[in-house]
């Protein structure tokens with residue numbers, strides 16, 4: 001049962017009709033006292049609360065009711081309805097524990113999706129579904145693992161994939177965030193439409209609009225052709241915004257607007273376009289800390305994190321290491337026609353104890369390199385050890401230019417150029433040799449205006 005709290009009978013009626021039409025039982029209240037009574041006596045599964053529901057439009061009364069509901073039972077999801085332009089009020093409400101907010105006039109589909117997602121998430125959890133059961137229901141083919149933390153995550157994405165809820169995936173580099181984002185798309189009804197990945201860390205604020213929203217010919221000096229933006233490419237499908245924690249402040253505002261209104265303008269054109277895209281974001285940064293230090297907009301965070309999924313590091317799930325290693329080995333058996341490949345039991349135990357800060361990506365690279373280099377069919381500790389990148393040994397003999405002859409920026413720029421030349425412009429390899437991420441390399445290439453071609457990677 002859903003409780004709708006609003007003093008406006010027109011709002012109560014239309015919300016009731018809408019939510020009844022998709023099979024919900026509804027109860028309504030037109031004041032805070034009555035609403036809290038319903039919460040205590042009837043325990044609704046969800047509350048929709050209009051923050052400006054009293055004559056006092058400061059939202060105070062609504063906020064007090066929200067606090068009371070959350071203090072009574074923090075597990076009851078609350079969706080706030082706020083007047084247009086009262087985003088600050090909504091953010092305040094989210095801090096007090098509200099689960100989502102919707103602006104008036106609301107979009108019916110968005111409202112239904114939000115309510116359904118929250119109901120799905122709070123529905124009684126089927127106690128620890130096994131991997132086999134999950135595989136019968138959903139498609140997680142490429143995702144290997146049976147760790148209980150991972151299974152809970154798979155269960156959550158299975159449940160919410162069919163909704164349009166925004167999902168924020170956090171976790172260290174190489175933990176499988178992109179794979180999870182793809183799985184959300186593959187288990188949704190958008191599967192036959194595009195999955196568009198955008199690396200936000202690689203897009204400078206000056207290019208943000210043209211990259212995301214597209215431009216028409218002549219929009220700026222270099223715009224010789226029309227360009228389709230990523231949001232348009234992802235229309236009806238899913239857009240995966242990777243490295244969202246790297247987005248500069250001015251781009252954060254522009255992204256917030258499109259996520260909020262679902263509309264944008266192509267650069268150089270005055271026509272407003274509407275977008276229907278599921279938004280999935282990922283980052284290895286701590287966005288809450290970034291919000292606290294003013295580096296990430298709080299209102300944007302609340303727009304992207306209706307559901308947050310935190311992927312465990314590989315060291316938190318060592319029991320999955322043998323499964324992953326065998327999965328990688330099996331793939332390689334086929335690719336390299338080496339059907340007898342295997343890993344000795346002692347090597348497997350050794351792999352389980354490796355620190356692996358690069359997580360699954362590092363494990364995968366290590367296994368692949370070892371298979372390529374070793375001629376043994378049964379891989380031993382020594383085979384792996386020789387391929388493990390040992391921490392760089394301190395070399396005191398590095399010849400540095402004399403003090404005052406070069407700035408740090410010049411040195412960095414020279415080193416980046418050298419790495420790009422050496423690796424024939426292959427970004428991944430050049431970044432790895434410099435010990436930085438691809439995005440960090442992209443930023444430096446732009447900063448020092450070093451030409452590169454993404455297609456060559």
Ligand SMILES: Nc1ncnc2c1ncn2[C@@H]1O[C@H](COP(=O)(O)OP(=O)(O)OP(=O)(O)O)[C@@H](O)[C@H]1O
Pocket residue numbers: 142143144145171172173174175176177178179180283284324327360361364
């Ligand atoms: N559970 C898994 N099963 C099998 N392969 C996995 C799993 N998780 C990750 N991988 C593989 O590990 C590699 C890294 O995964 P992915 O790119 O999804 O990580 P990420 O968290 O997005 O990394 P980054 O933050 O650096 O972008 C990929 O090759 C992916 O296929």
